[in-house]
Amino acid sequence: MSNHVLEMKENYNPIKSCSHKILAISDTMDILNGKWKMSIIACLCYKPMRYSELLREVKGISGKVLSRELKDLEMNELIERIVLNTAPVAVEYRITDYGNSLKDLTNTIAEWGFTHRERIISTMKKE
Incomplete structure (x- = not known):
């Protein structure tokens, strides 16, 4: 085993690691909180949309x-x-490169x- 791996094992503190992860999750949830933000992001990951399109889609x-x-x-x-140069003026919303990093999430x-819904529905059918 290399010295670097040994150092990492010696310095590894599961409590500290867990608290760092919880802090990062908390930060993420603060930004993505609520019922709608992930749905809006998911829509915009596939194509830019105008306000009225988002209102219809979400x-x-x-x-x-x-x-x-x-x-x-x-x-x-x-x-x-993005304010489009049209008459009348139209506004479009686009995912940024940074926002696109949430597509996998x-x-x-x-x-x-999908999996959870199927599980719950199949459980309900058994009852």
Whole structure:
């Protein structure tokens, strides 16, 4: 075993490692909190969308909440608001390169959700 690996083993503290991970998860959840942000990000990972398209696509979100969530996501540099040179002026929202780093996470969450839904439905059918 190399000296570097031995040093890492000697310095490894599972409690400290766990608390670092919890802090990172907490930071992530603070940014992605709420019911809607991951859905908005997931939509924008596939194509830029206008406000009205997002309002239609993200089922159940109100216009006021969508506006607030878009501002939060823009402030955290996950999406960008592009004013199009059209008449009348139109606004489009796009995922940033930084925001696109969440695409794998949205896919993982979606896969888990599909699996969980199937599990719950099959359990309910057995009863």
